[in-house]
Amino acid sequence: MEKKIVSELNPNVSVDCVIFGFDLEKLNVLVIDRGEIAVESSSRLALPGNLIYNNENLDQAAYRVLEELTGLTNIYLEQIGAFGDPNRICKEADKVWLQSIRAEPEARVITVAYFSLVKMEDYMPHASSFAKNAEWVPANDITDLAFDHFDILQGAKFNLKQKIKIQPIGFNLLPEKFTLSQLHKLYESILDKPLDKRNFRRKIQKLDILTNLNEKQAGVPHKPSELYKFNEAKYQDIIQNGYNNFGF
Amino acid sequence: MEKKIVSELNPNVSVDCVIFGFDLEKLNVLVIDRGEIAVESSSRLALPGNLIYNNENLDQAAYRVLEELTGLTNIYLEQIGAFGDPNRICKEADKVWLQSIRAEPEARVITVAYFSLVKMEDYMPHASSFAKNAEWVPANDITDLAFDHFDILQGAKFNLKQKIKIQPIGFNLLPEKFTLSQLHKLYESILDKPLDKRNFRRKIQKLDILTNLNEKQAGVPHKPSELYKFNEAKYQDIIQNGYNNFGF
DNA sequence: CCAAAAGTGTTGAAGTTACACCCATGC
DNA sequence: GCATGGGTGTAACTTCAACACTTTTGG
Numbered sequence: 001m002e003k004k005i006v007s008e009l010n011p012n013v014s015v016d017c018v019i020f021g022f023d024l025e026k027l028n029v030l031v032i033d034r035g036e037i038a039v040e041s042s043s044r045l046a047l048p049g050n051l052i053y054n055n056e057n058l059d060q061a062a063y064r065v066l067e068e069l070t071g072l073t074n075i076y077l078e079q080i081g082a083f084g085d086p087n088r089i090c091k092e093a094d095k096v097w098l099q100s101i102r103a104e105p106e107a108r109v110i111t112v113a114y115f116s117l118v119k120m121e122d123y124m125p126h127a128s129s130f131a132k133n134a135e136w137v138p139a140n141d142i143t144d145l146a147f148d149h150f151d152i153l154q155g156a157k158f159n160l161k162q163k164i165k166i167q168p169i170g171f172n173l174l175p176e177k178f179t180l181s182q183l184h185k186l187y188e189s190i191l192d193k194p195l196d197k198r199n200f201r202r203k204i205q206k207l208d209i210l211t212n213l214n215e216k217q218a219g220v221p222h223k224p225s226e227l228y229k230f231n232e233a234k235y236q237d238i239i240q241n242g243y244n245n246f247g248f
Numbered sequence: 249m250e251k252k253i254v255s256e257l258n259p260n261v262s263v264d265c266v267i268f269g270f271d272l273e274k275l276n277v278l279v280i281d282r283g284e285i286a287v288e289s290s291s292r293l294a295l296p297g298n299l300i301y302n303n304e305n306l307d308q309a310a311y312r313v314l315e316e317l318t319g320l321t322n323i324y325l326e327q328i329g330a331f332g333d334p335n336r337i338c339k340e341a342d343k344v345w346l347q348s349i350r351a352e353p354e355a356r357v358i359t360v361a362y363f364s365l366v367k368m369e370d371y372m373p374h375a376s377s378f379a380k381n382a383e384w385v386p387a388n389d390i391t392d393l394a395f396d397h398f399d400i401l402q403g404a405k406f407n408l409k410q411k412i413k414i415q416p417i418g419f420n421l422l423p424e425k426f427t428l429s430q431l432h433k434l435y436e437s438i439l440d441k442p443l444d445k446r447n448f449r450r451k452i453q454k455l456d457i458l459t460n461l462n463e464k465q466a467g468v469p470h471k472p473s474e475l476y477k478f479n480e481a482k483y484q485d486i487i488q489n490g491y492n493n494f495g496f
Numbered sequence: 497c498c499a500a501a502a503g504t505g506t507t508g509a510a511g512t513t514a515c516a517c518c519c520a521t522g523c
Numbered sequence: 524g525c526a527t528g529g530g531t532g533t534a535a536c537t538t539c540a541a542c543a544c545t546t547t548t549g550g
Contacts (some may be wrong), residue, residue, distance in 0.1 A: 012260040013358050054356040057333040082330040082360040085305040108302040110261050110360070112330040181502075198504070199540070222500040223547035429529070446531070447513070470527040471520035 009051045011104045014111040015061045016049030016149065018080075018156035019070075020139070021120035022173040024182050027139040027189045028120065029153065030070070034097055034146065035133060043091060045137065046146035047153070049111060051102075062114040069134055076117040076172040078163065080155050084110030088148045097146070111148075115156040117172035140192075164190050165248055168209055168238070171230040177213060179225035180204070191248055200248075207246065209234045257299045259352045262359040263309045264297030264397065266328075266404035267318075268387070269368035270421040272430050275387040275437045276368065277401065278318070282345055282394070283381060291339060293385065294394035295401070297359060299350075310362040317382055324365040324420040326411065328403050332358030336396045345394070359396075363404040365420035388440075412438050413496055416457055416486070419478040425461060427473035428452070439496055448496075455494065457482045 019030035031045040048069045052061040059077065066075055086108060089095055098105040125134045139157065144150055164170055170186050184200050204210065210228045217224035267278035279293040296317045300309040307325065314323055334356060337343055346353040373382045387405065392398055412418055418434050432448050452458065458476045465472040 010260055010356055012258055052358075055334050058330055058358065079329050081327050082306055086303050108258055110300075110306065112358070179502085196540070196542085197502095198542085201503080203539095217502095217548095219549085220501080221549040223502045225502060427529085444514070445529095446515085449530080451512095465521095465529095467522085468528080469522040471529045473529060 008054050009103070010054050011051065011102075011107040012109055014049050014051045014109055015058060015065055016047045016083075016111050016113050016152055017062055017065055017077075018047060018113065018115040018153055019066065020115060020117050020156075020160065020173065021123075021136055022186050022189065023120055023136070025185065025189075028136040029139045029142060030118075030123070030125075030134055031137050031142070031145070033133045033135055034093075043093065043144045043146050045142070045144075045149075046097075047149045048134065051109075058112050062112075062116070066116060070118070070123045072118060072122060076169060077114050078116070078159070080113040080115055080152070080159050082110055082112050083148055083152055083155075084108075085148065091146070094146050111152075113152045113155060115160055117160075117169060119173065119175060121175055160190055161192075166246060168207065168230075168235060168246075171235070174230075177215070177227040177229055179217065179227060181225060183228075187248060195248060203246075203248075207238070209238065256302050257351070258302050259299065259350075259355040260357055262297050262299045262357055263306060263313055264295045264331075264359050264361050264400055265310055265313055265325075266295060266361065266363040266401055267314065268363060268365050268404075268408065268421060269371075269384055270434050270437065271368055271384070272433065273437075276384040277387045277390065278366075278371070278373075278382055279385050279390070279393070281381045281383055282341075291341065291392045291394050293390070293392075293397075294345075295397045296382065299357075306360050310360075310364070314364060318366070318371045320366060320371055324417060325362050326364070326407070328361040328363055328400070328407050330358055330360050331396055331400055331403075332356075333396065339394070342394050359400075361400045361403060363408055365417060367421065367423060369423055408438055409440075414494060416455065416478075416483060416494075419483070422478075425463070425475040425477055427465065427475060429473060431476075435496060443496060451494075451496075455486070457486065 021028045021030065030048065032048055034044050034046055048065055050061070050065050050068075052058065056064065058079070062077055062079075063073070063075070066077070067073055088109075089098065095105070120136065125136070139153075142150070142153060145153060164187070170183065170190065173186060174182060180201055183204065184195065184197060187200065188195050209231045211231045213227045213229055215227045217227065269276045269278065278296065280296055282292050282294055296313055298309070298313050298316075300306065304312065306327070310325055310327075311321070311323070314325070315321055336357075337346065343353070368384065373384070387401075390398070390401060393401060412435070418431065418438065421434060422430060428449055431452065432443065432445060435448065436443055457479045459479045461475045461477055463475045465475065
């Protein structure tokens with residue numbers, strides 16, 4: 001009765017990823033459009049995810065899902081926690097869908113949720129040949145998702161909010177060169193509240209993790225902004241040693 | 249090939265609980281002593297935990313483990329996250345132990361970790377008939393545990409630290425009536441650093457969640473302290489509406 | 497010259513830190 | 524009367540919140 005467990009899919013454990021992107025205006029989430037299923041409902045949409053293999057650890061599984069979908073590696077990833085009520089598969093469309101993609105569609109599955117931050121420019125599904133019916137959707141427009149994915153999304157948003165008050169992980173969402181206004185808008189999007197411009201700038205600059213590139217935006221119909229990049233060394237230092245004051 | 253899934257143990261998913269108690273001096277953790285296994289090592293000790301049933305959700309499973317061990321219900325419980333590398337069962341003693349307690353000792357298991365806070369007086373294993381080789385061990389004395397339980401313990405300590413800076417959950421660790429000094433020591437134990445006495449008192453009192461019982465300690469060989477209880481209504485209010493300023 | 501976003505300082509209020517002495521009790 | 528922990532206030536400093544105008548560019 002020995003089971004061979006190497007390289008087999010584990011029927012009971014999956015990972016799901018909430019992949020955030022920022023279009024310089026608002027937060028977006030990368031979701032899978034399941035098409036024909038549940039035609040009119042916004043729960044056509046699901047988070048990318050899959051069962052884990054028995055020989056990979058949870059983080060690896062999440063990285064794998066991310067890479068299989070987007071081709072991206074070296075992504076910021078953070079576990080949110082485990083989800084999975086026995087009755088999480090209560091929607092009809094979800095049952096049908098599982099029949100089509102799972103070897104054991106009736107199995108009890110618990111899923112380990114992650115959130116990840118990517119530079120949106122690095123993955124534009126519509127322009128890309130990778131595209132497997134994945135699409136960016138504004139995070140605040142999502143009102144319903146497959147299974148318990150909406151709960152997971154809420155958890156991810158909350159987690160991200162908490163985390164960004166403690167660590168400057170927001171840089172993972174921005175292009176290499178960015179303006180303070182873009183950073184400002186990013187924080188407002190994540191925290192879902194307005195932040196005073198002057199106070200924000202003061203605070204972020206005092207962190208001393210920005211390098212001024214002494215370069216300006218071009219072609220904008222207003223006073224061009226200075227461009228900054230993010231100072232990795234300083235960041236690592238902060239991550240290691242923690243910091244004292246960084247709430248918004 | 250339909251599987252009957254109701255009420256079966258799921259071979260791949262377990263929950264483990266880090267149960268904290270406070271003896272008015274320091275933080276303790278309730279661990280299982282596996283006795284004969286690995287005689288000299290401190291990894292004789294393990295966290296209480298078990299496989300989940302297919303018809304219960306994760307929180308329920310954690311409550312069940314807690315109740316089966318201590319007889320306690322209505323316990324403060326919080327999920328930490330999911331753990332479980334494929335190679336988490338690398339210690340010989342752990343393999344042997346699993347053979348003795350699991351139907352499928354070779355199965356890949358991921359475990360969902362929880363931390364919980366109990367009033368230590370409510371469960372004294374040495375005095376209790378419930379005792380199933382469970383014992384309280386000072387949290388900081390633990391250097392090794394079965395499987396990846398030591399990692400889980402570290403995660404739990406970190407989580408508790410974060411959480412107590414945001415919500416006054418510490419009350420779950422104290423008797424109904426307590427002194428400000430006891431509360432003070434509790435915060436110092438959890439945060440693992442000294443806190444100024446006067447500043448601590450000011451801050452905690454400003455939260456306005458304590459009710460002064462106008463009652464004094466008796467039989468202590470020094471000026472008796474005032475006793476306080478914890479104001480549940482106010483607490484709920486804070487939990488709901490969040491609060492502004494509560495870092496230590 | 498107009499529209500649009502960039503950039504910049506100050507002030508009052510609140511919060512944080514650091515610190516030392518007297519008090520009430522049991523023995 | 525002494526040992527033990529209980530209980531209290533203030534001053535210097537830092538942080539936070541609120542607020543309005545000038546600048547530079549493209550069209």
